[in-house]
Amino acid sequence: MNDILMEVRKDYVLSKLREGERIDGRSFDEMRSIEIKTGIIGKAEGSAYVKLGNTQVVVGVKMQIGEPFPDTPDQGIIITNAELVPLASPTFEPGPPDENAIELARVVDRGIRHSEAVDLKRLCVEEGEKVWMVFIDIWALDDDGNLMDASALAAIAALLNTTVPAERFEVGNDFPLPVRDLPIAVTSLVYGDWIMVDPCRDELSVGRNTITITTDQSDNVVSIQKSGPFLLSERAFEGVLDLSIRKAREVRGLLAEI
């Protein structure tokens, strides 16, 4: 039943493409509407909800004290995980994270890590002994395509919303988590010569072939992930690079308003 629907959708998407259009009328470099809400989960140290078109995601940040890694004794630790829970899509099965969930978490993590968005040196409590561990947990609620960008945005929004619970752990006063960059992920669907920014689920029926580019606020690239079994031309790659920087700037502007 599902397969037949996907075929029908695929044909529809392709027929629109041949007319130079997307099925929801967006232009090829247009993202869907974005809604961001922060501080929605009281029990978390930080949280954010993002709605990207019809895709919905919640990210919660929890913190606790732990031992640092031996090679970075004065730095805090970030651990990112994603749960593509069954309620978010008929195709998500219960169980430990599959390769898609793992990929999503690792890409979001790389964007945050390589933009150095969180100053890990400020999360040291006692060098070599105690540091802050920041758990970023991504919970998918509704998959209408591009959970990646929604999750990355929710993650940075949640971090901006996070208060370090020093008092609860009796190591000083609470303080806002030091966030000094705003990495933004932009994912595009590649189909032949077509590049569609922020693909919705129906568009992905032509193939789950995407490339995600994450940039920091200085327009540096801090993560790239080609995802899907497709041939990426050099031209498409260069097109996506320039497009992603433009789009990231727009989205970053929204974060400033929250």
Add this chain to the structure above:
Amino acid sequence: MEVSREIVLPGDLLSTNPRTAGENTYVEGNKVYARVLGLLDKTETTVRVIPLKGRYVPSVGDTVIGIVREVSSNGWIVDILSPYVAFLPTSENPNVRPNKKPNEILDIGDTVIAKVMNIDPKMRVTLTMKDKLCRAIRIGRIVLINPTRVPRVIGKKGSMIKLLKSELDVQIIVGQNGLIWVNGDRRKVSIAEEAIYIIEREAHTEGLTDRIAEFVKRRKVEMGFETEEKIPEVPEERLR
């Protein structure tokens, strides 16, 4: 006269005339490329690649040798060493008798020589044993080689297989799927087996037929074939 050929790899450009595209090539943008590792066979009219490796994919009409994997009331599932398992319906096995159960005719682990009767669009393969060559195998030896070398074991117009049969006085049935049945005097069968492995290894070299003829003669002398222990050839009728 055998010609030595160039080895090509997937993606190698073979021709700019798409109309000459033959086996194991593909056409893109008006050019013909190799799609497997193999030997280039280029003539004025066609360009094809003779594969050096690859699993056997059945074609209708192929003789195959397979091993029975499962028995059911309406037939046998036969492993033909292919990505595609084959089915031999009871209706296609002339040895079926009303008073015998299917596993009394062919049981799990039995070896059969059969022909590919039909392949449907989903690659479901149906076999038949209604052919002179087909039989269950209970004696003799099975030699397993790379299926891409089978044409060489047969030879041009059957020249290689005729050579082995006549020089060694053995029965040989070649399965397209790389299994070969050899039957006869034990020592001669072992010479035939050695010869087949040499053919497999040197399939694409020059002068192979002559070398095999010499090899066989030499081994016969080495094994001292003055008096032959004659193992009777199993007559066709007795096999049914």
Add this chain to the structure above:
Amino acid sequence: MELIVDGKRLDGRGFDELRPIKIEAGILNRADGSCYLEMGGNKVVAAVYGPREVHPKHLEDPSKAIIRYRYSMASFSVEERKRPGPDRRSIEISKVSREALEPVIMKELFPRSSIDIFVEVLQADAGSRTACLNAASVALIDAGVPMKGIVTSVAVAKVEGFLVLDPMKDEDYYGEADVPFAFLIRNGKIESITLLQMDGRLTVDELKSALELAKRGAMKIYKLQRDAILKRYVGEEVIE
């Protein structure tokens, strides 16, 4: 830690130099295709099984072969013993590696079958995923799997402001960025990108330069991949 001294890298290489590479095809007996590859201190073995029947059957695709790729690191492959079994990193690498090979394999030729690629890292030394992909590519050719061309992989890193090809361990660890690439190469020409990831931070211009540097490195590795296959098949089986 100084990684560039007098314009040379710590292991004496120039910025566009690859580490020593050794490639041997057809080294395993049971697999349909195989390859042993060394790239710097990386020692990897790749095996291809297929096309073959799909197990479990419910994963079968009636229209094409399914492709599976398993990247695995042996417990003894790294400094501190690694617990056997897939970790998150291995799962991600397996996914993107499969996706680097899948569009090149002609899956539609083998409906209802699977092509399984297994790669074990016996010793790891930065860039193990690129070494594994190069080995897998050779193993696929050795197995006779039909493909559009050859997949070649290499990484570029940024170290103390300079872009360097095929980073070694310290460059990977202390460098500012690491960009693994894989390309589809056909008839000696780079056609498209099949794997692309990035760890670290680069400007768009640096990324474009990294791509050019990677392409040059990939062409050198491509030649070595070809040589390895030719070496395996020339001589015994084919006279050049």
